[in-house]
Amino acid sequence: MRTFARYDPVTVLVYFAAVVGISVFCFEPMLLLTSLASCVVYNLMMCGAGRSHIYYALIFAATLVVNPLVSHDGVTVLLVLNDRPITLEATVYGLFAAAMICSTLYAFGSFTHIMTSDKLLYLLGILSPKLSLVISMGLRLIPEFSRDIKRISEAQTTLGVYADGNPIDAIKGKLRIFSVMVSLTLENGITTAQSMEARGWGVGKRTNYSQYHIKKADVILIVAMSALSAITCICVASGAMNTEFYPSFKTSPMSCAKLVGRLSFALLAALPILNDIVYAIRKKILISRAWR
Amino acid sequence: MLTVKNKYARTVLRYALPLCIIPLAVLLGAVLIDEKKYMLIVLAVTLAALLLFCTGFEKKNIGTRRMVICSVMTALSIVGRFIPLFKPITAIAVISAMYLGAESGFLVGALSVLLSNFYFGQGPWTPFQMLAFGLLGYFAGLLGGALKKYRILLILYGIISGIAFSFIMDIWTVLWYNGTFNISLYRASLLSAVPYTLVYSVSNVIYLCILSDSMGQKLERIKKKYGI
Numbered sequence: 001m002r003t004f005a006r007y008d009p010v011t012v013l014v015y016f017a018a019v020v021g022i023s024v025f026c027f028e029p030m031l032l033l034t035s036l037a038s039c040v041v042y043n044l045m046m047c048g049a050g051r052s053h054i055y056y057a058l059i060f061a062a063t064l065v066v067n068p069l070v071s072h073d074g075v076t077v078l079l080v081l082n083d084r085p086i087t088l089e090a091t092v093y094g095l096f097a098a099a100m101i102c103s104t105l106y107a108f109g110s111f112t113h114i115m116t117s118d119k120l121l122y123l124l125g126i127l128s129p130k131l132s133l134v135i136s137m138g139l140r141l142i143p144e145f146s147r148d149i150k151r152i153s154e155a156q157t158t159l160g161v162y163a164d165g166n167p168i169d170a171i172k173g174k175l176r177i178f179s180v181m182v183s184l185t186l187e188n189g190i191t192t193a194q195s196m197e198a199r200g201w202g203v204g205k206r207t208n209y210s211q212y213h214i215k216k217a218d219v220i221l222i223v224a225m226s227a228l229s230a231i232t233c234i235c236v237a238s239g240a241m242n243t244e245f246y247p248s249f250k251t252s253p254m255s256c257a258k259l260v261g262r263l264s265f266a267l268l269a270a271l272p273i274l275n276d277i278v279y280a281i282r283k284k285i286l287i288s289r290a291w292r
Numbered sequence: 293m294l295t296v297k298n299k300y301a302r303t304v305l306r307y308a309l310p311l312c313i314i315p316l317a318v319l320l321g322a323v324l325i326d327e328k329k330y331m332l333i334v335l336a337v338t339l340a341a342l343l344l345f346c347t348g349f350e351k352k353n354i355g356t357r358r359m360v361i362c363s364v365m366t367a368l369s370i371v372g373r374f375i376p377l378f379k380p381i382t383a384i385a386v387i388s389a390m391y392l393g394a395e396s397g398f399l400v401g402a403l404s405v406l407l408s409n410f411y412f413g414q415g416p417w418t419p420f421q422m423l424a425f426g427l428l429g430y431f432a433g434l435l436g437g438a439l440k441k442y443r444i445l446l447i448l449y450g451i452i453s454g455i456a457f458s459f460i461m462d463i464w465t466v467l468w469y470n471g472t473f474n475i476s477l478y479r480a481s482l483l484s485a486v487p488y489t490l491v492y493s494v495s496n497v498i499y500l501c502i503l504s505d506s507m508g509q510k511l512e513r514i515k516k517k518y519g520i
Binding site for chain 1: 407470
């Protein structure tokens, strides 16, 4: 048993793709609310409370307000602003659009938190090993830049070319350091490439090592998630979950397919939360047993 | 596993994607799915285009040295994205495209967005940004010789690419918000993005003017010295 974040990156990717895809493409009120709730809860579990929630709330408010101001469809007029009607339907649509956008933002917030660059490299390595090599070399260079800049500026100071009294001289000096750093990095890159070639890079078949391996639990989760999202998609495609916003807000009558679609999506969206809760409980039990 | 390591599968994808899958997705989307789901098609086509690039990159025998230089340029543009307000991503992608070829321009533009979004926030906009910056680099590579020769063309390219970036990304904003393309929303988002568009264009021009000569010299020198 692992926390959801520690499953194989493929599993994590499948989850986020399914939840975000369904909530964006099946614009259905109940699905959007479930998705928003589970994305917010999971984000709180992963990243905790922080300043980003204020930012998300602002985006929610802004998207909620924009739609009734821009779109004037709908039959129920709430008030008239600048000779333009503000309708109830456009406001309701704005509310669900805001729920959709915020749930995607929250989901991507957790996604960025879980999917560190090494996991991205693993995922890209499946697609194209060469591309993932370019990325890993690029990422390695970033901390190296700051080290190089420090070395170069020390050397420039020793040479006495670096003046920082006058702002124009300071900018010129910074540009010179940047230029030296670019030349240095390019030359170093060529050295790297030459030693790679000398060791026979690109001669054989490219393989890539990774510390992630798909295990049985990953396969089970991927199959379960695909099945749940397939059920939801079928229910949506059957038309049982159709919702009309314009000219008046209308949902299709309650039916078995609607219930099944909502339940399966709720289960899919809450999967990582359930997994993490079960994990925490089992951990508690195991620890208490060990102390007995 | 879903590998494209297999040479045969890669070749199939390379021809199937542009010739069958992308047109088919657009046609099917126009005929079968109602207009509320435009975004699905746009996203599918975007991902297919990026996948096409991945397969092309793996197949093409892009030299080790050129590859390493591409990653240096990518790293430079990631670091450059931390400069407040004025971002040199387009400029660096354009310069790489001019001196290393169109494909390298695409690679530098797309990868620097993908990687720097780990700091700036990954989102559903990532594939669109990747494609937008990648294409800006790619077209610069196709115009390479002319851009190197005439300074005025380079400045013009900087201005146009800033505007083009806004136009591409606002299509995506409208589709994301609304599900279908709405011209009045598009106009509103373009108008609200005018200050950003100006900043994009101005920073493109500034960086192209500052960097194109010095970086170009360095890249030319490296190319000549090591025979890339």
